[in-house]
Amino acid sequence: MTLHKDTRYSQNREELLEYQKKYGREHKTKINNYNREYYINNKELLLKKQRKPVQCKCGRIVTQNSLHKHMTTKLHDTWMHEKNNQIDGYEIIVLGR
Secondary structure, three states: OOOOOOOHHHHOHHHHHHHHHHHHHHOHHHHHHHHHHHHHHOHHHHHHHHOOEEEOOOOOEEEHHHHHHHHOOHHHHHHHHHHHOEEOOEEOOOOOO
């Protein structure tokens, strides 16, 4: 990861990360209440976003919510292997290594 030398974050990264952790521990209930309220107020939008169809690199169309799970399946691995072995419709066969 490349950080710019002149940014506040890059100069004080460790202190800022520690501050975030400390804030999270001290304001846990406040953060949980905020997240709960946000979910209640935006439930339809969030669920709509999760159900949005997306196309995986292998070519299969899945929902945004299940994309990560799909990428761990044998089907995805098989399709990706086949796709990686084809260029412009021709299958690449590797002979002896």
